[in-house]
Amino acid sequence: xxxxxxxxxxxxxxxxxxxxxxxxxxxxxxxxxxxxxxxxxxxxxxxxxxxxxxxxxxxxxxxxxxxxxxxxxxxxxxxxxxxxxxxxxxxxxxxxxxxxxxxxxxxxxxxxxxxxxxxxxxxxxxxxxxxxxxxxxxxxxxxxxxxxxxxxxxxxxxxxxxxxxxxxxxxxxxxxxxxxxxxxxxxxxxxxxxxxxxxxxxxxxxxxxxxxxxxxxxxxxxxxxxxxxxxxxxxxxxxxxxxxxxxxxxxxxxxxxxxxxxxxxxxxxxxxxxxxxxxxxxxxxxxxxxxxxxxxxxxxxxxxxxxxxxxxxxxxxxxxxxxxxxxxxxxxxxxxxxxxxxxxxxxxxxxxxxxxxxxxxxxxxxxxxxxxxxxxxxxxxxxxxxxxxxx
Amino acid sequence: xxxxxxxxxxxxxxxxxxxxxxxxxxxxxxxxxxxxxxxxxxxxxxxxxxxxxxxxxxxxxxxxxxxxxxxxxxxxxxxxxxxxxxxxxxxxxxxxxxxxxxxxxxxxxxxxxxxxxxxxxxxxxxxxxxxxxxxxxxxxxxxxxxxxxxxxxxxxxxxxxxxxxxxxxxxxxxxxxxxxxxxxxxxxxxxxxxxxxxxxxxxxxxxxxxxxxxxxxxxxxxxxxxxxxxxxxxxxxxxxxxxxxxxxxxxxxxxxxxxxxxxxxxx
Numbered sequence: 001x002x003x004x005x006x007x008x009x010x011x012x013x014x015x016x017x018x019x020x021x022x023x024x025x026x027x028x029x030x031x032x033x034x035x036x037x038x039x040x041x042x043x044x045x046x047x048x049x050x051x052x053x054x055x056x057x058x059x060x061x062x063x064x065x066x067x068x069x070x071x072x073x074x075x076x077x078x079x080x081x082x083x084x085x086x087x088x089x090x091x092x093x094x095x096x097x098x099x100x101x102x103x104x105x106x107x108x109x110x111x112x113x114x115x116x117x118x119x120x121x122x123x124x125x126x127x128x129x130x131x132x133x134x135x136x137x138x139x140x141x142x143x144x145x146x147x148x149x150x151x152x153x154x155x156x157x158x159x160x161x162x163x164x165x166x167x168x169x170x171x172x173x174x175x176x177x178x179x180x181x182x183x184x185x186x187x188x189x190x191x192x193x194x195x196x197x198x199x200x201x202x203x204x205x206x207x208x209x210x211x212x213x214x215x216x217x218x219x220x221x222x223x224x225x226x227x228x229x230x231x232x233x234x235x236x237x238x239x240x241x242x243x244x245x246x247x248x249x250x251x252x253x254x255x256x257x258x259x260x261x262x263x264x265x266x267x268x269x270x271x272x273x274x275x276x277x278x279x280x281x282x283x284x285x286x287x288x289x290x291x292x293x294x295x296x297x298x299x300x301x302x303x304x305x306x307x308x309x310x311x312x313x314x315x316x317x318x319x320x321x322x323x324x325x326x327x328x329x330x331x332x333x334x335x336x337x338x339x340x341x342x343x344x345x346x347x348x349x350x351x352x353x354x355x356x357x358x359x360x361x362x363x364x365x366x367x368x369x370x371x372x373x374x375x376x377x378x379x380x381x382x383x384x385x386x387x388x389x390x391x
Numbered sequence: 392x393x394x395x396x397x398x399x400x401x402x403x404x405x406x407x408x409x410x411x412x413x414x415x416x417x418x419x420x421x422x423x424x425x426x427x428x429x430x431x432x433x434x435x436x437x438x439x440x441x442x443x444x445x446x447x448x449x450x451x452x453x454x455x456x457x458x459x460x461x462x463x464x465x466x467x468x469x470x471x472x473x474x475x476x477x478x479x480x481x482x483x484x485x486x487x488x489x490x491x492x493x494x495x496x497x498x499x500x501x502x503x504x505x506x507x508x509x510x511x512x513x514x515x516x517x518x519x520x521x522x523x524x525x526x527x528x529x530x531x532x533x534x535x536x537x538x539x540x541x542x543x544x545x546x547x548x549x550x551x552x553x554x555x556x557x558x559x560x561x562x563x564x565x566x567x568x569x570x571x572x573x574x575x576x577x578x579x580x581x582x583x584x585x586x587x588x589x590x591x592x593x594x595x596x597x598x599x600x601x602x603x604x605x606x607x608x609x610x611x612x613x614x615x616x617x618x619x620x621x622x623x624x625x626x627x628x629x630x631x632x633x634x635x636x637x638x639x640x641x642x643x644x645x646x647x648x649x650x651x652x653x654x655x656x657x658x
Contacts, residue, residue, distance in 0.1 A: 013576025080565015
């Protein structure tokens with residue numbers, strides 16, 4: 001306690017000195033954001049018939065699934081009593097924003113994502129159940145769920161139902177992440193969080209991060225598979241990344257300008273924080289390197305004629321910076337929102353553990369885990385056709 | 392007073408019975424006393440009732456608890472903090488109640504100097520010679536429209552019918568959403584139980600007819616437990632005749648800790 005108190009400047013309510021929500025709670029909106037964003041990118045192809053992004057359609061769906069499976073883990077790890085978390089399903093408190101997460105999550109996982117992936121892959125699964133050998137055959141057999149009918153008529157039905165699910169999926173993806181934003185935005189006690197813009201900002205930042213993640217994964221997997229990167233595809237994704245980034249940035253700036261202009265009693269505390277404790281993560285990482293640089297570079301691809309090689313480098317750099325930027329944004333919201341006292345008279349410091357339950361190590365593990373899951377999913381359900389590799 | 396759900400009158404039962412005996416009751420009582428003598432009559436009452444009554448006969452619907460704090464009377468001795476710690480086994484480094492010392496120079500009323508070393512547990516060493524100086528005891532405000540109760544995902548924290556906000560430690564997930572939602576910094580995660588913890592207004596005491604540990608320990612009566620549903624409680628006159636304020640009224644939480652002469656700079 002003594003060491004923590006040394007990290008306090010000014011006066012904090014005594015129970016606020018130690019942060020309640022750690023890096024794990026930073027990961028929670030980060031990961032769910034990737035899910036929502038990747039799904040929305042996938043739905044572009046399906047619903048809005050953007051043919052150019054077709055090579056990323058299945059990859060985006062599998063990415064969304066891999067991250068969605070991991071999304072509740074940081075929460076579980078953070079709970080004081082993880083063994084009681086199921087109570088949220090049994091006795092949800094109707095007035096609590098958080099209580100609905102379990103249901104929104106299940107809806108999205110079971111009804112939207114798993115259904116859509118299953119319908120889209122059914123033909124491949126049935127083929128796998130017939131041609132694969134060993135344990136893989138059994139997995140494919142299990143995944144058929146007993147339905148081996150892949151007649152053109154059956155596939156047409158699959159396609160229609162799949163389209164319908166994507167239609168439901170888009171508002172569901174907005175719901176999933178907008179809702180995560182609401183969990184923060186509805187806390188009136190915390191002026192850093194309390195904002196009706198929060199859910200909207202969360203949705204757009206989710207789209208930005210999801211699009212960037214799929215862009216990076218597509219380029220990386222193409223490199224690993226030694227397949228030519230479809231420039232029309234990455235150009236289109238890059239363009240969408242630019243558009244959503246501009247909307248996202250505008251919303252965030254609107255929020256900031258509004259706060260500065262209104263200058264209510266919390267502004268001094270928040271302003272001080274942005275200039276000191278959050279200067280690096282907010283001004284340098286999130287806004288400077290993570291937002292302005294990618295927007296400038298992506299903008300450049302729109303106005304200048306650049307070679308394929310240069311554009312690829314730009315997309316890789318922008319994608320990576322975007323991932324950092326959105327992580328920094330989640331960090332600044334979750335951690336930043338706890339660094340100042342609700343008395344507005346003082347500030348504390350976040351001391352992150354390393355190999356502790358809520359330390360850096362489990363956080364890194366939780367970021368790597370979805371990539372491992374994605375690797376397994378890609379092996380089991382390849383998102384590309386075999387003849388594509390020869391191209 | 393707008394937080395009173397129903398203006399029911401609690402009655403001093405013994406007095407009501409002796410004052411308002413009906414003829415029928417009088418006859419019945421007299422007959423009983425004639426037929427049975429003292430001890431036997433008492434025993435017969437218990438037989439009729441089936442079991443012994445709990446003592447005192449606490450009825451949740453007849454109370455609406457609050458606290459009144461007279462800022463001018465607080466001397467910052469820390470008795471309340473120590474009493475609370477002893478009564479409620481409060482873990483070290485966390486506080487169910489604490490005392491803040493405010494120091495304000497006339498030109499900086501919007502940014503006072505506040506300190507609360509160890510929550511005021513050990514009192515305050517003299518520090519200021521000038522300016523306006525005063526102590527503000529803090530505790531859970533037992534809000535009628537409590538944001539912490541609103542956000543709990545499983546309803547483990549709740550408001551009792553008599554107006555006390557409690558946590559069911561056998562049910563709490565330890566998600567800490569309630570801690571984030573409290574505008575007053577009154578909640579913490581109990582490191583031993585891994586559940587949310589806060590002032591219970593000594594619920595185990597007040598339902599037994601006692602006052603809270605902090606109020607009992609206060610040497611100047613700076614903090615006094617109040618029952619807003621009891622028309623005989625002096626709180627009513629106190630609220631009527633003094634300048635009374637709650638913390639952060641803009642939060643509209645229906646806070647029920649009323650401060651007399653609270654300085655506008657207190658957050």
